Amino acid sequence: MNNLPQVQPLLIQGVAASTTIVTPRLPEFCHIATPWNGATQVKFAVVYPLPWDLQTSAIYQNLAGSALRATYVATNAEILPSLGRNLGSCRGAATCNGTVSIDLLPPNTLYEDRIQQIDIRVSRLFRMGKAGVRGNFDIYNVFNANTILNLNTGYGSQWLQPIQIMGGQLFKFGAQLTF
Numbered sequence: 001m002n003n004l005p006q007v008q009p010l011l012i013q014g015v016a017a018s019t020t021i022v023t024p025r026l027p028e029f030c031h032i033a034t035p036w037n038g039a040t041q042v043k044f045a046v047v048y049p050l051p052w053d054l055q056t057s058a059i060y061q062n063l064a065g066s067a068l069r070a071t072y073v074a075t076n077a078e079i080l081p082s083l084g085r086n087l088g089s090c091r092g093a094a095t096c097n098g099t100v101s102i103d104l105l106p107p108n109t110l111y112e113d114r115i116q117q118i119d120i121r122v123s124r125l126f127r128m129g130k131a132g133v134r135g136n137f138d139i140y141n142v143f144n145a146n147t148i149l150n151l152n153t154g155y156g157s158q159w160l161q162p163i164q165i166m167g168g169q170l171f172k173f174g175a176q177l178t179f
Helices: 076-083
Strands: 041-050 054-063 071-075 099-103 115-128 131-140 148-151 162-165 170-178
Touching: 071 076
Parallel strands: none
Antiparallel strands: 041 054, 054 115, 071 099, 115 131, 131 170, 148 162
């Protein structure tokens, strides 16, 4: 979350603006194109055989971070003065508790840091006649990155609080029997 702008919702007659019918035609919400860095992925896989039936492999992944959003949930009481009627979800109820979600940021314009991960495997084949056992040793997330994968998009005091981060470094031993 480097250099994120402070979100100041645009107020129109006391109501936060969004992509709903109460929104003026703002250019940011009309033409939405995902930027190059939000749609690219880079993945490499390398397998290299070594002497003594050893084999090494590495996988590198570089993926776009999650899109940053700011969603404000407006109540019927906030919408009523500018709309001049209750929300459609109220359907003529005496007391309307309807709400509408309003996007404060144009979609796909800001992104979290890119996700980068390296996984390594070393394996060896042990032959026993026609059968064989391949022993594997894996290290996932070699550099123990803690990139944010998901965050709270509801605008308020918890906005942009991480909900999910990349799993920590993991060591795994395994075997495969072939016959």
